[in-house]
Amino acid sequence: MKKNIFKHCGRNIIERTLLVLSIACTSIFSLTSCSKLEEQPASETNMVTGENELLGEFTFTTGSAKNKPSDVKMGAILSNISIGDLQSEYTNNALALSDWVKLYVGGGKWFGFKLTNLYGYEFEVDSVAVIMRRSDNQPDKIRLSYGDDKQNTTQYQGVIIEAGSSVYETYVLKPNPAKKPDHTTPFFAIGVEADSRETTVEFDKVSIYGRVTEADLPTSGYYTIRFDQPRQVIEGLGVEIQSDRFGPNYVNSDPVSGVPYELIDTEKQRLAEVLTGFRYLRMAMGLWFRGTTEDRKNIIERYPGQLQSIKNLIADADMEGISMEYWSPAPFWKSTDDFRNGTLKSFDPGFLSDFGDAVVSDMEYLQNNGITISTWGLQNEPALKATGGLETDEVGGYSHAYYTPENYLATFKSVAPKVRATAPNAEIIVDSWDGNVGAISRQIKDDAAALPYVDAWVYHRIGRDANTLIEGQSRYLWDNKGKPIYQNEYEYFDYQVDRYTGEWRMVNTAQSVMNWMTFINSPKWYWLHALKPINSNWEGFGLGMYRSLNDNNFTQFPDMAKGTFQLNWRNYNALAGFLTYMPWDSRRYEVDEEEVLYNQRIMVWKKPDGKFVYALTNRSNQAFEFNITLDGNRTFTGHRYNKDELNETLQSVSGSEHSITLEPWSIEFWVED
Numbered sequence: 050m051k052k053n054i055f056k057h058c059g060r061n062i063i064e065r066t067l068l069v070l071s072i073a074c075t076s077i078f079s080l081t082s083c084s085k086l087e088e089q090p091a092s093e094t095n096m097v098t099g100e101n102e103l104l105g106e107f108t109f110t111t112g113s114a115k116n117k118p119s120d121v122k123m124g125a126i127l128s129n130i131s132i133g134d135l136q137s138e139y140t141n142n143a144l145a146l147s148d149w150v151k152l153y154v155g156g157g158k159w160f161g162f163k164l165t166n167l168y169g170y171e172f173e174v175d176s177v178a179v180i181m182r183r184s185d186n187q188p189d190k191i192r193l194s195y196g197d198d199k200q201n202t203t204q205y206q207g208v209i210i211e212a213g214s215s216v217y218e219t220y221v222l223k224p225n226p227a228k229k230p231d232h233t234t235p236f237f238a239i240g241v242e243a244d245s246r247e248t249t250v251e252f253d254k255v256s257i258y259g260r261v262t263e264a265d266l267p268t269s270g271y272y273t274i275r276f277d278q279p280r281q282v283i284e285g286l287g288v289e290i291q292s293d294r295f296g297p298n299y300v301n302s303d304p305v306s307g308v309p310y311e312l313i314d315t316e317k318q319r320l321a322e323v324l325t326g327f328r329y330l331r332m333a334m335g336l337w338f339r340g341t342t343e344d345r346k347n348i349i350e351r352y353p354g355q356l357q358s359i360k361n362l363i364a365d366a367d368m369e370g371i372s373m374e375y376w377s378p379a380p381f382w383k384s385t386d387d388f389r390n391g392t393l394k395s396f397d398p399g400f401l402s403d404f405g406d407a408v409v410s411d412m413e414y415l416q417n418n419g420i421t422i423s424t425w426g427l428q429n430e431p432a433l434k435a436t437g438g439l440e441t442d443e444v445g446g447y448s449h450a451y452y453t454p455e456n457y458l459a460t461f462k463s464v465a466p467k468v469r470a471t472a473p474n475a476e477i478i479v480d481s482w483d484g485n486v487g488a489i490s491r492q493i494k495d496d497a498a499a500l501p502y503v504d505a506w507v508y509h510r511i512g513r514d515a516n517t518l519i520e521g522q523s524r525y526l527w528d529n530k531g532k533p534i535y536q537n538e539y540e541y542f543d544y545q546v547d548r549y550t551g552e553w554r555m556v557n558t559a560q561s562v563m564n565w566m567t568f569i570n571s572p573k574w575y576w577l578h579a580l581k582p583i584n585s586n587w588e589g590f591g592l593g594m595y596r597s598l599n600d601n602n603f604t605q606f607p608d609m610a611k612g613t614f615q616l617n618w619r620n621y622n623a624l625a626g627f628l629t630y631m632p633w634d635s636r637r638y639e640v641d642e643e644e645v646l647y648n649q650r651i652m653v654w655k656k657p658d659g660k661f662v663y664a665l666t667n668r669s670n671q672a673f674e675f676n677i678t679l680d681g682n683r684t685f686t687g688h689r690y691n692k693d694e695l696n697e698t699l700q701s702v703s704g705s706e707h708s709i710t711l712e713p714w715s716i717e718f719w720v721e722d
Contacts (some may be wrong), residue, residue: 050428051201085568099720101175104110104164106256124170124261128163138322140685149368159240164257167432167649169266169669170298174259177222179239182214184249189213193222195230204235209455212241217253269674272644274653274663275334276680278639283566283654285328286624287372287537287575288592289677290362292355295447296583299388301340301351304599310358311598313612317358320614323593324579326628328369328422330362331537331575334411335377335388336448345381360419369633370421372537372575374481375413376429377448382407388448390435396456401463408464409471410704416472424476425468429538430509431489432482458499465502476504481537484508485529494530505533505572512541512589515560522568522661535571535678540578540620550690551619554589555669558623559690559716560645563652563664567639576624580614591623622690626718629696630662630688649673649711660721661685667711 081517105127143563166172171619177193193207208223219649222239224230230237237257241250294306309317331504338359340351363370379496382404385391393404428450431503437446452460457480465477480489485506493499504527510517518525525534539561541554549557558576565571581591583605595614609615635654642651648668655661667673685707687699691714701722702709709715 056064062140074270096570101258101460102260104172104174104257104259104261106254107162107252107256109252110173118467124167124263125172126165126167127257128165137403139666145710152686159238160252161236161238162255163235164230164237165235166261167514169264170261171232171264172261173261174224176224176258177237177239178254178256178258179212179220179222179252180217180254181212181220181241181250181252182217183251184215185214187213189250191220191222192240193224193237194240195224195234196236197234197236205230207566208516212585217251219566240269242550244631252713266648266669266671267644267646268671268675270646270675271676271678272651273641273678275639275641276661279655280637280639281533281566281570281572281637283631283633284572284629284635285369286326286562286578286631287329287331287573287579288324288327289331289333289337289538289575290359291337291578291581292332292359293339293351299339303351305352306582306599307337307355308595308614309362310352310355311612312595312614316595316613317361318365319577321362323616324362324366324368324628326631327366328633329372330359330368330370331374332359333370333429333448334373334375335379335450336559339388341379346379347405347414348379349414356415356420357427363420370423372423372424372426373475374424374426374429374478374537375417375450377450378404379407384442384532385444385452387444389444389446390437390439390449391442391444392456393460394450398463400458404460405464405467409467412468412471422472422475425472426478426481426507427457427461427464428452428481430482431480431533433488451490455493457489457495458492461493461502462496462499465499469502476538477502477507477518479503481487481507482509484525485532486527492530500530503532505535506537508534509538510536511539512545512554513561515557515564515650517567518561518564519647521575525569533572533577534569535573536565537573537575538577539575543586543589543595546586546589553668555619555623556666556714556716558620559627559664559666560650560668561607562624562627563650563666567640567650567652570637576620583609587617588619591617591622593617618692618695620694622692624717626688626690626716627697630656630664630718630720632656635662649675651675651677662718662720663701665709665717665719667713667715670713672713673711675707675709675711677709679705682706684721684722688720689715690717691715 104125136461164174167477179191183189189212191212192209194204194206205225205228210220210222212220239255265538268613290308292307296303297303309320310322334348338348340349341347342349377383380386380388382393383391384394394400415422419467431452433449434441434451435443435446436449441446441451443679468475468477479493480487484490490506526673539558548700562574576592577699580593580595581587582597582600584600584602587594593614593616596609596611598611600611608613631654635656638653638655640651651663653661653663663677665675682703682705684701684703686701689697689699709717709719
């Protein structure tokens with residue numbers, strides 16, 4: 050029996066959810082017929098009321114949220130706007146559609162968006178309310194269209210209404226009476242007919258109304274562990290250290306702040322204990338580690354004791370070494386002469402060779418100070434043109450460098466051989482953004498001289514629902530040239546923190562680890578920050594939060610002394626069991642699942658000592674029974690992790706079949722005795 054989610058489900062289940070997905074909609078919903086169809090009766094123009102709920106909306110006057118949904122009901126996932134072949138600009142803080150380029154559909158104008166459902170929920174759309182105006186006072190026609198694919202092979206066309214005003218007016222767009230849109234028809238377009246291609250139409254707000262219902266989901270599942278089907282070696286997990294501060298000027302004279310340097314001695318030791326189990330410490334060269342030599346050609350520690358504190362943490366936490374990745378090269382090599390934004394000054398062979406020598410010097414500086422370089426990456430998120438919403442060569446935002454695919458290839462071919470010679474055992478990764486499917490990787494895959502230097506393709510899929518790895522398995526594995534694939538940055542942005550409960554994020558993070566390894570065969574997985582300052586976005590970014598030595602604002606965490614930290618259960622409890630019960634170089638084993646469920650996941654591995662472990666998750670508000678078939682009589686002891694419990698030991702189970710019931714919002718690790 051389905052339940053009306055708005056009457057029966059509280060925000061403590063899943064707060065409003067959001068996935069920000071890019072939509073390639075160059076051909077979504079051709080509106081050629083918009084100006085030619087027989088006009089239908091206009092719908093009412095008042096805002097929708099009654100049982101219909103606001104599923105989500107785009108509000109273009111809210112600054113940073115211009116191209117993102119500003120509000121989403123739980124169960125419905127509203128994605129980014131697509132403008133297709135139109136150029137778009139923001140005029141008077143509204144979305145303005147003008148400047149026709151390639152969309153030859155008479156005088157029509159349109160934009161699209163995507164609305165899909167979170168697993169376990171279904172919805173219907175009743176209407177879309179549009180607040181819009183145009184540059185003159187001539188009447189337009191406007192209509193909602195929708196279908197279940199981007200190419201418009203199953204388009205439904207809604208009711209056409211008259212619109213058009215030089216001031217903002219609200220227009221309620223109704224769907225086709227013969228077919229209401231729902232979760233099976235996710236692609237939407239709003240088309241506007243205008244007599245002239247010179248007309249500017251401004252959308253100030255688009256609101257989607259309808260109803261969400263909770264679908265019945267299984268309360269049990271059946272699984273068979275295939276002890277005869279070993280899979281990849283799981284090398285280990287990684288975490289990033291923020292050993293410096295944001296800005297203000299990204300120069301050597303910036304105020305000093307960072308961990309573990311600022312922690313008192315007992316807290317440094319406690320942090321090492323907390324991080325024990327991680328194999329790799331990600332070092333953001335040019336950002337969190339950004340001191341420069343006098344000639345500004347090389348990166349060194351910025352304040353005395355910075356590197357030693359990192360080295361001590363690696364040793365005390367029994368980590369292998371660092372993942373050395375550039376957020377920006379040293380300023381000498383940059384087009385901006387600054388850590389912030391820009392790209393390299395030149396891509397001539399001689400310049401790139403000199404730059405490669407500087408990279409080698411950076412590596413040797415770390416190696417000579419006792420740091421093992423386990424992984425090396427040329428650039429973090431190289432496809433992004435700038436940080437802070439700036440143009441490529443403007444100085445602002447934070448440390449970053451941009452590479453076109455061609456320039457990345459040229460730089461990689463010059464630098465990677467020198468990296469290999471300097472650190473023969475270090476893994477070389479590409480490209481810390483779009484892995485094996487991006488434009489950069491395609492350039493490298495087509496180059497016989499560059500490809501042999503790639504050891505792994507690396508993604509950033511920050512805060513994504515772990516379901517996307519199940520649904521997108523073939524896409525992630527596409528043309529990987531036999532090289533491993535993993536992600537090396539996972540956290541939750543503020544808007545994701547607002548729209549997901551802490552318990553959902555906790556279990557989703559555990560499922561992200563499991564799904565990368567189960568469906569993408571990943572050998573590694575990285576969380577972002579170990580600790581974040583308490584005056585920052587610690588809830589979504591940090592395994593814990595700490596009070597900096599210069600932080601005198603005790604309105605938050607008044608009992609936390611300077612130089613101390615607290616763990617953030619939302620993130621740390623998600624990973625603690627893997628750190629404890631999944632030693633480095635464990636080997637994953639296959640599991641036959643009667644049905645691959647999204648909210649309940651299982652993963653099995655064999656530890657180097659020969660004992661097996663199976664991890665279970667329940668990302669739902671109801672108990673779930675795992676019925677597991679083994680290859681014979683085995684005894685396992687469970688360990689529970691949830692919001693309130695960290696490694697709670699459970700009663701052992703024995704036999705060739707195990708029946709384990711997981712409480713809502715929990716993660717368990719069952720370890721062979």
